[in-house]
Amino acid sequence: MSTRFEEIHIDQLVVHPKNVRRDVGNVVDLANSISEQGILQPLVVAPYLEPHEGELFIIIAGHRRHAGAKLANVDALPCVIRDDINTEPRQLEAMIVENTQRTDLTVLEEAEGYQALLEFPGYSVKSVAKATGRSQATVRKRLLLNKLNEDAKGKLEDHTLNVDQALVLVDFADDEAATENLLEAAATGRNWSYTVTMETRRRDAPAKIEAAQKDLAEAKAKSVPDATRYTGGWERIYENDSNAITIQEHVDAGHLYTLSTWGDVEWYQKPAKTPKAPKPELTEEEKEAKQREAALTAALDIAHAVRAEHIKTVIKAPPEGAADEALYRLLLSHLHAQTALFAEITGRPANRDDDHFAIKAALQDMTVEQMAILLHLTVKSREDDLLKLYAWDAGDYRHTWGPKAWIEDLGTVYHYELSSVEQEVLDHFQAAHDAHLAEIAAEDQEEDEDDE
Template structure:
């Protein structure tokens, strides 16, 4: 069949609703093209499909030449040279032609191409294999492009802007069922934090999977669990590293388990010891230890309230222009990528949400938004609290100075807290310090007595 060419009024040209190109390019270049067409006409024919039905009957559907048509309108050109393509009588044929036409033209982005390919796949009777053959691309290429259509808009923009590779975009598939992870990937798309974010989310996904599997095993086998604190703070348990034993065999032996931070089960043998009858002194000591723990809970609450008041009161501090670098440095280094720091920050920022249910995207956003509003003195207080202050002050073990470096570390913390926050040791905290000092003196005295006993035996010998 001999191709038919004719001049067609620009007013009779209808833009294709599935045109892959959604950007007509540089306005300056479009203006130059408009001038050229106004002076010389279009040397390259448009491709159009004659419309015979509907409200646009008698007009022509643009298949190739959207940019040239827009330039003609800009240059007030009345007619354009076009080739009639009645053979393009289905959407898949039209999309195929548009894709092949635009493949070698500047301005068709990967996302533009992805949308057109997905539209072809949606046509009746089409498949990955058929589309690949029609536009002369591999099936892998077709699948990867089609997957891009489901990406968040920020990721699509990062791809089109060259900030994200196509390989990186495929990582979104790994977290398709995780809205929070997808939100984090979207936030960091095309940034320097991308690699760190992907590794952290992958590790979290593995940890979540292991945890779920371990929890199901605990439920199915009726495994008795203990806390990690109990496993090392008590002499009732000994770790069993035998990898050949099955969980069922361990349960039969009476072992207990700790659900580790990475989702694995750590197994412990319960030591067989007779129940010891406590002396009056031991009972009193046990009660004192419990009272100290209760007191430290109150002391910790008072300390947090003090820090919160300090940060709140510092809102009256007015930053100077020369403070800007210090403010920026503190904000940049406040969390250093660690969610634990943000979790601690929720305790003194009064943001209305806490990290008790985990560091969700809402909690992270609330903390970051609050920090962005803090002034220099407020930031300094928060930075000191997160990076110079001890954590777990409500635990009696935190106040135990068994070695000299323990004592030095504790004293440094107390001195720093007093110097920065003007906060003295509370009676509850002093009670904990005195308790452990007494314990250490008693242990030293007992050791000394034992040493003397050995010396006497040596002398007798």
């Protein structure tokens, strides 16, 4: 690498026409700083490649400092001269690397820089990635952003759209309606996952329907007649991975199909029982209402899948305060019934009208760990049962459903050691059961001896 340091007159410095950073922004504060402190970090420049008179250098890094120096009326600027950056592609590479290392580039400026490099002979995604120190995956993703429409690019620049959302929009670049719906979902912050799933299914549906129709036609499958589709004369066959059969097997079994809006094949059979008399044929309005309900049901299927993914995400990384709120809501549903415990926790008798506020106030100073223990207590406690002698009898059927588990929890959860009195009660019942078993054994032995 050929490098030298010089102070260069500002008139000898040329702004690079392909500067990947489109806008140097407001440089007033920078100009004031330069006036007071000077330029603390040298510019990086390279030989000016176009025919010219005199010694000129093109700016590789430092366009903002150059603009600020101009505003501050500075004559000469400290520069690092890179004589080895002596071709246009290498200059563009250097500008991209310099700006991405300083995080000065927006993702769209970076994308445009990569695209500009690819237009030079001999450049590929692999060589661009190597030259700029980026992974090939990052370069490919950035290049995809060039396909966005201007509206989406604007929202990406002003941070109302993130990169992941923008990459989803690339998949719908040719679908104006879908792009509009996705941009609206991104702007509101709601329904993004639902809208992506909905638009993806809507986009994929025609091809999926066409493929399904081809397979069904080849198998000579028959569809459920429209006239009886909503009259209840058919029984849906629900399949999963363990009981799914082929289209041909459905046809051979006499099953009829319907094809959903999304291209999903649903199979039906005649009920095993004799069907009731068919319902009167639906009016056009009733059919439209049924179709609307079917569409809403299909939409709910998408919403369910999105909710499931969202809940999994929340469980993996709970948002701040979520655990407290979850425990609080569980406690609220249990504590109002525990009048004695409620009074002990809140300091006042239970009143159904203000349970919510009293419990909320009492729990505000509790940690998550304390609320977890309290929740366990409200759900699992069998303290009232343990006032009764039978509850300590392991042989009593009433012991197994609650008191036994509570006695075990006292040790494992609450680290409570049974007192000598409590242990004496357990030993008393154990001795009684041992004696009973010994008595049964003795009776069995006597019967055996009599048989002999």
